[in-house]
Amino acid sequence: MHRNIKTMLAVFGMTLAFTSVATGQVLADPTRPFDAAPSASARGEIADTLILSAIFINGDHKHAIINGMNVKEGQDVAGKTLISIRKGLVILRGAKGSQELYVNHSQFIKDANDGF
Numbered sequence: 001m002h003r004n005i006k007t008m009l010a011v012f013g014m015t016l017a018f019t020s021v022a023t024g025q026v027l028a029d030p031t032r033p034f035d036a037a038p039s040a041s042a043r044g045e046i047a048d049t050l051i052l053s054a055i056f057i058n059g060d061h062k063h064a065i066i067n068g069m070n071v072k073e074g075q076d077v078a079g080k081t082l083i084s085i086r087k088g089l090v091i092l093r094g095a096k097g098s099q100e101l102y103v104n105h106s107q108f109i110k111d112a113n114d115g116f
Helices: 002-023
Strands: 052-058 061-066 069-071 080-086 089-094 097-102
Touching: 052 080, 052 089, 061 080
Parallel strands: none
Antiparallel strands: 052 061, 061 069, 080 089, 089 097
């Protein structure tokens, strides 16, 4: 009987140890693109992470896709105001100053007028 109690306590202790290790891990989605913004359910909302996906300029009509949202000059996104949309980059202004975002996180530009 005394031996059974020790065995049961050992099994219970190992179960607790493995459960606490397993619940502390955050698993990454292997199918998610490397530059995709983290989901709110997996990482919590991250207001400072801004990703510029595309810029559209057609004459005087300009808009950008930032964090999946269609934004025009003067509009707010994640607590910052979109000041300027230029070929290949946008400029935002927030409480911490100005920030430049480039398409695809670099200065590589695809120009629709040049046939891509």
